[in-house]
Amino acid sequence: MHIQLITGPGGSGRTTVAAATALAAARDGRRVLLVTGEPLVPEAERLRVARVDSGEEFRAELVALQERGSALLGMVGARPLGAEELTELPGAEQFALLRALRRAARAPGTDLVVVDMPPLHEAAATLALPAQLRRYLARLLPAERQAARALRPVLAQLAGVPMPAQWLYEAAARWDAELAEVQAVIEADTTEVRLVAEPGPAAADALRLGRLGLALHQLPVGAVVANRMVPQGSADPWLAGLAAQQEKYAAEWAAELPVVALAHLGRDPRDPQDLAVLAQTPGLVPGPPAPRTDWAVEDRRAEDGVLVWAAPLPGVRKSELDLIRRGDELLLAAGPYRRIVPLPAALRRCTVSGAALADGVLRIRFTPDPALWPRTP
Known part of the structure; x- marks a missing residue:
């Protein structure tokens, strides 16, 4: 299974490119799963869509966490929160996306998973989260401290309730297992990042920093999609100047990475027909994953x-x-x-x-x- 993570600077059109990539690959004969929050996908064979609902994920996880810790909450006199009164907190979107990525990697009968990621800086931070959080868990709740587990049933009988430490270590072990699974998906040789940007000086600066963050975590970048490319040879001086600038920056990117040029439609894509046009772009269907860079x-x-x-x-x-x-x-x-x-x-x-x-x-x-x-x- 090939997993392609699509990201780019905010406003670069990464959601549209992710959907067009998934559609192009499905038409090429691959069995594709698109992971996204806002799909714009026409009906197509071999293409499935997994929608990420961070609010629902947050509510379900917090309700389950309260149920597992009900004894501890009762000890301190806490009143559990109902799902209907929960509003997602900052960071919920990242965790919902990571869980969706873990589920997508398990999806049977799938050749390609296309993931619509957040903007580039946030995406780099999100992809680094599993390894970072596992390190924090190992430091705060080291495995060797669990040697006292054999004493907990005795303490629980004396106190008459399950010991909080047992609940805490069990929760930490479950979180570590889930994070390890996501980390393995992110670090797999079959996972790569594809960047989306509208060629220009601001995008060049954003891509440089974003690539730096990805390289620091050894995440390979397979290609850059130069989005909204205007045609050459316009008689309008402004359009001609814009086209020349886009070609200049696209050529600079092409010196380091494969570049896929996606034409400007003359308007923002707004329906499945527009997406179908973009899906015909040569090179949009992903090739073999880029090799990971060893240190x-x-x-x-x-x-x-x-x-x-x-x-x-x-x-x-x-x-x-x-x-x-x-x-x-x-x-x-x-x-x-x-x-x-x-x-x-x-x-x-x-x-x-x-x-x-x-x-x-x-x-x-x-x-x-x-x-x-x-x-x-």
Whole structure:
């Protein structure tokens, strides 16, 4: 199963492009599932739509959480909230989307899943959530503290109610399992991101930062859809200038990534017929997923006495980078994005001795610590 996550700057037309991509792939013979909140899809064979309703997801999850913790709520005299009085909180959309992604990855008889993602900056943050939240759970409720579980039934009999700690650890274990499943989908070799943007200076800046956030979390970008391209050769000076600007930026993007040019219809797409026209665009049907970029460890002990960890971060600027070693982890900041990365086993026995940026690749130098590095006979 191939999963394509479609995002772009706000107002770039990513929802329309997601729907057109799903329709084009279905017409090409693939069995397609489109995950979206606002579909504009004509009837088509081999195409199904899964609608994301963040409000309903939030209400159902909170009601279920109250039911599982009813004993604890009763102990403190709390009054449970009814589903009809619940209004979703900020962040509910991201969690609803992640759950929809997990369900889509399980969908039988599906060749391609097309996911209509939030705007680019929010999408990068959403895709990083599962790994980040699992790290928080591991720190706040470490597995080794569950060794006392055998005592909880005794304590529960003495108190006459289930112990809150048991409910808390059970909830944490369930959340971790769900997050692990979503993380596996996001990090799978069959998952990639496709960017949508209307070529121009503002979109170029947004794509540079967005690609940086995706690269920091090692999420591959398969292509860019240059949306709303106006035709060349217009006699109108304004249209001719706009067309020239779009071609300039599309060509710059094409130097790094495949670009699919989607024509401007002369109006905003408003019905299934418009979507069907866009679905005929060559190159819109996704090809094989883009390969994931590994952060390779280069052994240069023979030449320089160091190991080098190379992290490709396309478009990053030196002033946007920051890194801190903390125990067996590296805190890496790139622009507005941050990631805490576990160090490979070999690098845990080293100290950070420097870093350099060249050609969009950050190379971090590690010097073996004589007190920790294995000695050769």
